[in-house]
Amino acid sequence: MAADLSLLLFDPDDVDRPDAYGDYNGRIQRYLEKINKQTTSSFTKLYDGQSVLDVSFYPLIHTHSYEVALTSSQYLDPTRNTISYAYALNALIEQANKTRKVSDELVIQAASFLENFDPVQARYVGGLWRDILVWFAQVCASSGTPAQAIPAVRTAILRMDPTSSTFTSNHLYFLHLCLQAQSPRQALPILDHDISSLPTNPLKNIDEVHPSSARSSAAYITPSSHISAPLHPHQIQEYHLLGAHIYLGLRNYARARLFLELVLSSPTPGAATPLMVEAYKRHILVSLLANGKPYPVPSTVSASTLRAISPLVRAYDALAETFRNRDLARFRAEAEAGREEWEEDGNAGVVKQVEEGLRRVRVRDLQRTFAALRVGQMVRLLGKEEAETVALVKAMIEEGSLDAVVSEGSGGDGSGEALNGHGAAVVRFSSAKPNAGVQSGPADQAAALEEQAQRIQTLSAAVREADRKLALSREYVDWRRRTQKQSAGAEAENMDTSLDVPGAFADEDEDMMGDL
Amino acid sequence: MAASVDQSPHFTERRRGGLLIVKDAPKFDLESYIANYEGFTRLARLEHIARLSPPLAIEALHLAIPEAKTGKDTRAYLSLVELLHNIDASDSLALPDLDWVEKTNQLNDRETERLEHELRGYKNNLIKESIRMGQEDIASHFLSMSALEESSKAYQKMREYCTTPKHIAEMTIKLIFVGISSGQWLSAQSNCHKARALSLKPEDKERFDPVIYACSGLAYIGQQDYRIAAQAFTSIGPSFTTDSALAGINFAKQVLTANDIAVYGGLCALASMDRHELQTLVLDNASFRNFLELEPHIRRAISFFCGGKYSQCLGTLEAYRNDYLLDRYLTAHVETLYQLIRTKSIVQYFAPFSRVTLSALAEAFPKPGLAVTTPEIAEEELIMMIENGFLDARIDTVDQLLIAPPKDIRADAHSNALTAAQEIEHLLRLKLHKINMTQAGLEIQPPKGKGQKGGIGGSMGNYEMAGGMMV
Known part of the structure; x- marks a missing residue:
């Protein structure tokens, strides 16, 4: 029984050679070749009456020259054996789709896969990974509970790309899911990440790296990885x-x-x-x-x-x-x-x-002109009911959009007005700058500046990188050649020179921070 | 007498229409004042005074009507007589001399015909200089009848027959004169520009420049561009008064006198320049000082302003308000100019303080025309100033204070830097996105077969927004 299954297994940790990590890519590729030769039935058939995902087996150890079956048994684990698990799960899902029978167990297994898969292995099976993700979300949606799919899908996207900086079709899919579930707030963990690249094929002989050793998500989320569906x-x-x-x-x-x-x-x-x-x-x-x-x-x-x-x-x-x-x-x-x-x-x-x-805004405009004024006067200026005005000012203070204090009847001389409610109440604005909210201390500001400068530096690096890629593309080279032929002297005129700025800017920025 | 003039139909009518009436007598003496002027301006100024000032109306008209009768302008004569009739019907001059009017009209027509006939003769002879002079004669004739539009057209026709730069300069100067006389500030302005661009002989330029500066200053006042007007007036050379007639017009008498230059230039400078500029460009300006000495109170007002004595400055100007309201060119601008000077004074006054009580402000800057200036009135004015962006301060209406905004340069610099940095980050993101989309080959394609025009409607079918939104 165990021998049958051993073929299905890829275990990243089964090698004790010191240089094993370097050949990680090669071993996965070899393994993928092997597993691709398996028929679907080897995943869907029952072993001892149990599904492949539930049966325990003896994994093989790969060493220099021979393979040995371990003596202790184990289950297929979505984290350790992500590739194998993805193949098995996908085969089971296909079967379920054909028979139109979806067991709860399968859904739970899919969820567990999405939440626990190994991000590096999964890069090699992007297509399967996405199929599972989409299938899982569809099952949840069709049973009327799209909200249930949100956590697993979100975790899956962030596990695949912790910075979530490369746009994929899954992003949009996830957004739809959140909106269908009527809980837009749930989308924030993904939305709050800035997109800084789109899946593009690496330039031949320049940018190509193995998925396992890619450092940024842009390097392994490519059209050929199938992690994202083709984009429009x-x-x-x-x-x-x-x-x-x-x-x-x-x-x-x-x-x-x-x-x-x-x-x-x-x-x-x-x-x-x-x-x-x-x-x-x-x-x-x-x-x-x-x-x-x-x-x-x-x-x-x-x-x-x-x-x-x-x-x-x-x-x-x-x-x-x-x-x-x-x-x-x-x-x-x-x-x-x-x-x-x-x-x-x-x-x-x-x-x-x-x-x-x-x-x-009309209330906020007042604080440009006034440091303090009576509510009566405010009512006159805004042309509204008194109670309404007071309520509005109080609401604005509470939500922090207005830095002011309302004190009842402290006007002093307006004793007659005090009788009719808020007439003598005084609104005191603390800050002359609208939108400033509560003033932050200089230390906060310096920290915020530092942080901002950091962000810009990262970003300008990304812009430079994108610009470099664009400059290496065939179209750009063609264009360059054409314009150079046209006018040998003034070829740079039509170029978007602003793109050259980021590099220079980053330096300037550093100087600026140095002065502070 | 004065009471009956005040109650006369003319002034009652003006009062009902809410138009300006200068009730009190000005400081100047009408006869010596008007003796400075000649020609068209003299009549126009007299008429202006007669229309606005009850105390001087009759006297002004008694000077103006006989004067008008010596000229060719029958329309001006009739309107002056009508004005007098509306003020005091029993006056001996209040009845028009219709015989004279008819006779003068006939003479004018005959003269026009004669000049036109002559011009046709010149044109047949094809002698440029004669044609130019013929045109000039016609234009001058129209001008003397106050037919300003025809006159301006006739002067413009001279252009193609001008043979020397001097001719062109003279023609332009005359066009400026017509423009100023008829209140066509824009055309006067553009002609001033043309005149300045002409390449004249140095000795001619010296004669023309002061006149051009004076006229363009006047034109800028007409367009409420007080700062440039002040610059023009302060550039006028001292030869303005000493030179005799230029192109047949003595500008120092027929348009504006040296005293006028001092007043116009001084007021415009006060309204538009800061203390430093006033000191260097006006008070220390050697050529303009000659003019300022003619109107010592303007000089005093400027010195007060530079010395930080704003109340005295405003007080001095206030004493001459009536004089300026009766000035033909200044009347429409007195209020604005005074308000500007007042606003500037208040801003300057407040600059060294962090807070000032409204009552102190009201005391330092009494509102003209009111017996007592209450803090409420001051408050209203301050609100206007703050809202229009003249004054950077806030009002505490409860404690009656004007409060300067707290200045924290370091924090301001920080927050400005932060805002700028955020904008840069924002823009970088947009740029990155654009590059990325281009690089990924994701440019929006124009819909096939429809060309770019159908860009919007044509591709509608491809795009569907998914999911109803609930926020």
Whole structure:
């Protein structure tokens, strides 16, 4: 019995040679050749009436020249024997799909695999790994409980790529799962990781490394690894758009803005996709919420894209204009007039939020002018009901968006007003800078700066790396040759010189920190 | 007498329309004031004073109407008589001399015809210089009738017959004059530019430059560009007053006098320059000092401002408010200029303090025209200033304080650096993403067979947003 199974087994630790690690890749490749020759039936048939995943067997030890079966028995373990486990599980799943009988046991085994697989071995069986992931999520979803799949899928993605910095189809899949389960917050552990690369095939003879010795996820998550399904540009846009929507709901406007601008920055030949139009609309709303006025469109968005978009977003621009003028009445009118459009775009809720935001911004504007004022005066300036104003100010203080103190009736001379409730209550603003929140100490700031500089350095390294890759690509070399022929002297003119900046910038940055 | 003028139909009408009336008499003496001016400006200034000032209206009109009768401008004469009629119908000059009007009109028409006939003759002879002079005669004739538009057109026609730079310069100067007389500031402005760009002989340039600077200063005031106006006025050379007529026009008498230059330049400088600039560019400016000496109170006001005595500065200017309101060119700008100077004074006054009580501010800067300036009035003004971004401070309306923002340069530098760094990170991310997508071959492709125009509608089918959102 054990002999049958030994073939199925790959155990990374069964070699005691000191240089074993170096040949890890070679052994896995040899093993993969062997296991690929196995028929499915060797995985699906029962051993002593038990499934292959439940039976214990005697693994073989591989040494220099001979193989010996160990005397102690063991079970197939998803962590130690990830490759074998993936093959077995996949065969069982295929069988289950054919017979349309899914046992609870199989689902539990799949979950256990997803949570415990060995990340290095799994790089070699990316396709199987993804099939298991998708199958597991589908089973959960079809039984009406997509939420159950979330933890396992999330762990699997983060186990495969702890930095989650290479975008895969699984990212989008996971996002859909969270939204289906109506728990967008669950998506944050993945969303909060920044994407810094996309699966690309390594350049021949330059960047090729064995999956087992790859250091960054970009090196082993490639189209040929099948860890990700083939990608389309709109999937990446969709991921960022949905992510932005989630951040918007959680009021994390900075991230929402970044995600929307990522959508807008997609390279296009001049046109804009509907998703980009969508992103642009939401971008306006987000900037109003976060900034009080539209953010400038980033330089990465091409002018022709903007031209294609701008006639489609007139209503949003008009809304932004009234917001900028702090004109609540006209904003309401615009919001009312465009109601159908907002609803059609699924932005009605956000527009409502923006209206609420306008009220808050008007209160925050007051602290630019006033250090303290009576509520009565505030009511006059904002043109609202007194109780409503007080409630709004208190709510803003509680959520930390306003650094102020409300004290009841401490006005002194306003004894007459004190009788009618809040008239004499005093609002005292502590900070002159809106959005500043509670002032942080210099030490905090220095630390934050340090951290920020660190982040930028990492990022600029990534940009440099990407730029290098781009410069090595065939298209770029062709383009270079062409332009050099055209004009020997001024060939650099059309080049996006801003890409050269990161290197120089990193140095500058270091100097800056050195001075501090 | 004064009371009846004040109650006359003209002033009642103005009062009802909410228009400006300068109730109190100015400091100047009308006769000696107007003696400085000649020609068109003299009439226009008199009329302006008559319209605005009840105490001086009758006197001004008594000077203006006989003056108008010596000229060719019948429309101006009729309007002056009508004005007098509306102020005091019983006055001996309040009835128009219709015979004179008719006779003058006929003479004017005949003169126009004659000049046009002559011009046609010149044109047949094809002698450029004669044609130019013929055009000039017609233009001057129109100008003397106050037909400014026709005059401007006629002057412009001179251009192609001008043979020397000096001719062009003279023509441009005349166009400037017409522009200023008719209040076409933009055209006066552009002609000033043209005039300055001409390449003249050095000795000519010396004569032209002061006039051009004066006129462009005036034009900039008309466009409310006080800073550039101040720069233009302070660049006027001292030869402005001593030179006789230029291109047949004596600007120092027919447009603005040296005293006017001092006033206009001084006020604009006060409104637009900081203390350092006022000291170096105005008070220490040798050529402009000649002008300032003619109007010592303007000089005093500027010195007060530079010395930090803002209340005295404002007080000095306030005493001359009526004079400036009765100035034809200044009247529309007095309020703005004064407000600007006041705002600047308050900002400067507050600069060394970290907090000031509103009552102290109200005391230091009494609002003109009010008996008592309460802290509430000061507060209102301060709110306006803060909201317009002139003043960097906050008001504590409960304790009646104006509070300067706390300055922590280190923290500011840190937070600025942090914001900048965040923006850079943000942009780097976007760039990286764009490079990545390009490198992975994931550029958005235009939909097949439709060309780029269909970029949006055409690809709609390919993209479907998944999942309803709930936030």
